[in-house]
Amino acid sequence: MLAIIRFSLQDMLRHYKPWLAMAALVAATNMLFLGLGGYRNALHQEFGEIPYDDLIVQESNTIGEVFGSRLSPEIGDKLLALGISRVIPEIHDFTGTSMTNIITLRGIDLERYQQVNSFKILAGRALRPGDAQRTSMIGWRLAARLGLSPSQEITLRGRQFLVMGTFQTGAYVDNEAWISLEDAQDLLGYGKEVSVYIIPDEGILKAGDSLPGGVSIIERGLGPLTNSDQFKPLFRIIEIIYHALGIAAILTLANVLFRIAWIHRRELAILRCVGFQSHALVVYLLSQALVLTWVGVILGTLSTALLFSFLSTDVVGMSLHPSISLQTGIAALGQSTGIALIGTVLPAWWFHQLNLVHQLRSE
Numbered sequence: 001m002l003a004i005i006r007f008s009l010q011d012m013l014r015h016y017k018p019w020l021a022m023a024a025l026v027a028a029t030n031m032l033f034l035g036l037g038g039y040r041n042a043l044h045q046e047f048g049e050i051p052y053d054d055l056i057v058q059e060s061n062t063i064g065e066v067f068g069s070r071l072s073p074e075i076g077d078k079l080l081a082l083g084i085s086r087v088i089p090e091i092h093d094f095t096g097t098s099m100t101n102i103i104t105l106r107g108i109d110l111e112r113y114q115q116v117n118s119f120k121i122l123a124g125r126a127l128r129p130g131d132a133q134r135t136s137m138i139g140w141r142l143a144a145r146l147g148l149s150p151s152q153e154i155t156l157r158g159r160q161f162l163v164m165g166t167f168q169t170g171a172y173v174d175n176e177a178w179i180s181l182e183d184a185q186d187l188l189g190y191g192k193e194v195s196v197y198i199i200p201d202e203g204i205l206k207a208g209d210s211l212p213g214g215v216s217i218i219e220r221g222l223g224p225l226t227n228s229d230q231f232k233p234l235f236r237i238i239e240i241i242y243h244a245l246g247i248a249a250i251l252t253l254a255n256v257l258f259r260i261a262w263i264h265r266r267e268l269a270i271l272r273c274v275g276f277q278s279h280a281l282v283v284y285l286l287s288q289a290l291v292l293t294w295v296g297v298i299l300g301t302l303s304t305a306l307l308f309s310f311l312s313t314d315v316v317g318m319s320l321h322p323s324i325s326l327q328t329g330i331a332a333l334g335q336s337t338g339i340a341l342i343g344t345v346l347p348a349w350w351f352h353q354l355n356l357v358h359q360l361r362s363e
Helices: 002-014 016-048 073-081 140-148 181-188 223-265 265-273 280-310 326-351 356-360
Strands: 055-059 090-094 102-107 120-124 135-140 153-157 159-168 176-180 196-200 215-219 313-315 318-320
Touching: 016 223, 016 280, 016 326, 090 181, 102 153, 135 153, 135 318, 140 159, 140 265, 153 176, 176 181, 215 280, 223 280, 223 326, 280 326
Parallel strands: 102 176, 135 159
Antiparallel strands: 055 196, 055 215, 090 102, 090 196, 120 159, 135 176, 153 159, 313 318
């Protein structure tokens, strides 16, 4: 069996040009698969694991946690009158003049925002009661995008805010700039209104409830998760392209294997005559197919990793940084091995139907 494998690999080296082209096709297929998985991993990391137990009170038919809504202070008073123990207002909105300079903005109640927002300070300090006007804290990804650090200033709607610190949450929030609720109301022209109220899930209100005046209750974190669903149609298109490339790779591989085996049909028939079993042809073809696809996997993985190392996607003020997880890498290897196995079946079956005597007479 080792002799057949050695003969197969030596044959690949003698006819390397078609194999290089096939390896490039497998690598392209692998890059699509890894790219799709990388962006799914990024979205899951940003939006999929937000451990909130609170509820969001927002204007109906809006995504208040992302794009903001407008609620009057009377709504907060009604919530307190219902017996809700904690009603914390926030403003969520965007600033910027184009898609390239959008900044996600959050106005926070300096007295109570740490009761409902968990974060780790990476540099500087967090905002606290008594801080001067026009001070801010920013997520580390926004800081990296703008090249800012504590004691520098960030421009929000033409006004300068002093950066007091940078923070990390491990979610999409790392793209935000936080300022005091009063500064946000003044900056955005909200008056006394806010975007959302954050309340505990105490059983008084539950997700799906509504209040008079077009106000709805949802689970906290559902808004950003719903917003991430906008990428699903794009992912479906990429999946279709990936499957089409996979089918093309299988058919092309089968054709290349058939042509290589046909060129060496007489040598393969002689090997059968000197004692090799009928499955030697399968080993011959499969050895070439596996080496080819695994080389394609290595090339595709290295290319994708290199691309991801300097690639980030800014979407509505949020930076997505795709990455290759171990699970995705193993799945890509499995997919490519499947291409090798399926691509081997057809030429192997075809050659088993050929008459051995006719192959020996081949010149």
